[in-house]
Amino acid sequence: MSEISAPKGVRDILPDESWKWDYVFGVLRKTAADFGFSEVHLPIFEHTELFSRGIGDTTDVVEKEMYTFTDKGGRSITLRPEATASMVRSYLEHRMGTLPQPVKLWCAGPMFRYERPQKGRYRQFWQVDFESLGSASPYADAEIIALSLEAFRRLGLSRLEVVINSVGCPACRPDYRRRLTEYFSSREGDLCETCRDRMGRNPLRILDCKKESCRQVTEDAPSVYESLCGECREHFDAVRSSLDGLGAVYRLDKRLVRGLDYYTKTAYEVLSGALGSQNAVCGGGRYDNLAEAIGGPHVPGVGFAAGVDRILMVMEQEGCSFGKEPRLDVFGVALDFRSRAAILSVVDLLRKNGISADMDFNDRSMKAQMKAASARNARLACILGEDELTRGTVAVKDLTTGEQKEIAGEGLAQAVKEMLSTLKG
């Protein structure tokens, strides 16, 4: 169509949608505060090595999905593909280890991944990210999961499924890995090509292959639970019993492994039945080795990221409420050349009194201005003509009922406020 267009995989959030985003962020902000999380604003680009070391060199995200470039100072810079690594970097850089632990932070903003776009997947997408840093307690895990579920509940999402798993720790994962490799070797012929490739690199990933043939093989694969070390097993049991205590409904899924290297112990995802193929609305878990991986001291942490684009999509699909759409209070209408100059002052006066007001700037007919007032869905029209000018008044019309009254100029702001408050809605 037009040669003017945004790059592939990115999009504009226009006014008919942006107010809904405001609503969602408002709910999330309040939920964060209720759970004791403070907001931080982080940069959207970082040194490339933060991600390559933190997320893992062999992950898909780092191998082929990063927006990486060299800046004018010769540094390798990457547009963040996720926020957790930045969060931990910020914690370390600002010595938050000296604060009372855990430090609970959240942030919101765009993430970038070079992928082929499809439904629910963009190259720039928004996430809200919650991280609880400095505590190894299973209750921190449970709190994080509970927080994500409460946020979704408040937004009105219903068709959700929570799946959790434990991916072990450096003490027990090698053993599990060995047992998996052993098992898959015996069934190698039944695996797909990519899974055979995964055997050497990361056999855990075979578990979440969606091919039917591979799923049959993984059905009988050794379970993580038998391989978990005492500490991991205890931790996982504690997370589950606290979730039970909170009344959270979840499903254990031994196939859930997640794509980032830094996860230890708890891994979880929240899936929506209202989405298509890209149905994860939130994902997270514990990452006790991430801080060390990026060159810091040992700092345990747990957190999750939720996709805002997908949340909006699910809400739309499920018919959730977005609160009320912001509405213009007053539209100023002028009859002729003289009143046009005066109506600007009227609009200005209203604005300075906290009343939202707008007017026509194209010298259009009164009828056209009234039409514009309706099109803008204004509550009231303030009309000015010769008669009003000589009398020093303004005609105020309720655009819902059609009632109109004439109000003296001095009392206008007050009178409009009163009319708006009785309208309400």
Add this chain to the structure above:
RNA sequence: GUGAGCGUAGUUCAAUCGGUUAGAGCACUGGACUGUGGCUCCAGAUGUUGGGGGUUCGAGUCCCCUCGCUCACCCCA
């Protein structure tokens, strides 16, 4: 990166087997209604049929290339 489907006005869609000047609803602008919106009626504006090449007397329609969009795989939010 791989596969499939689709590209006609701002938008949703028409256009016979390949046939003459590419149409309609909605939206937009103006008017009927020279001081009042929503309803009604009338009028108007808007297209490189995504782009390029080919076949043909003739292409929106068929073929090739390309770009874009969409969905799926991979992976994830």
